[in-house]
Amino acid sequence: MKIRRNMYFDKEEYQIMQNLSKQTGLSKSALLRHLLRSSKYLEMTNKLEKHNNLINEFLAEIHRIGNNINQIAYHLNIDITKHEESKESLKKELAELLPLLKEYKDKAFKATLDIAPKKFKTIKVENE
Known part of the structure; x- marks a missing residue:
């Protein structure tokens, strides 16, 4: 219906x-x-920001565990x-890492990011 x-x-x-x-x-x-x-694009920007924050938290945790492994x-x-x-x-650190990886996988890949722009039908009218 068009109005x-x-x-x-x-x-x-x-x-x-x-x-x-x-x-x-x-x-x-x-x-x-x-x-x-x-x-809708603002909403997508917010989703991307949340996704990026999740990635940053994950990387910080991986960095901490990596430091512990290096110390060992x-x-x-x-x-x-x-x-x-x-x-x-070492076993303890790796045991911490596996659930963290699973948690990240569950959070990051369940949140689908549909960022393709919507196509709009353009109708050019004479004298417009």
Whole structure:
């Protein structure tokens, strides 16, 4: 169902709309529909920001675990800790890492990010 409405613009607003219409190749009505739907792009930006924050948290945790593993390897190389003690510490760190990877996979890949722009039908009308 299509609804037709009249809109009023001052000269400056109308000139801006004409310029945008020429630049984008969209009719004025298609341009206005596109601008009205821009809130969906703001929503997608928020989703992307949340996704990026999740990735940053994940990377920080991986970095912490990597540092712990490096410390274990260092102590093994200089014989400060006993082999069995280091082996147990390494197992513990890896045991922490596996659930973290699963949690990340569940969170990150369940949230589908549909970022393809929507196509708008453009109808050019003579004398527009």
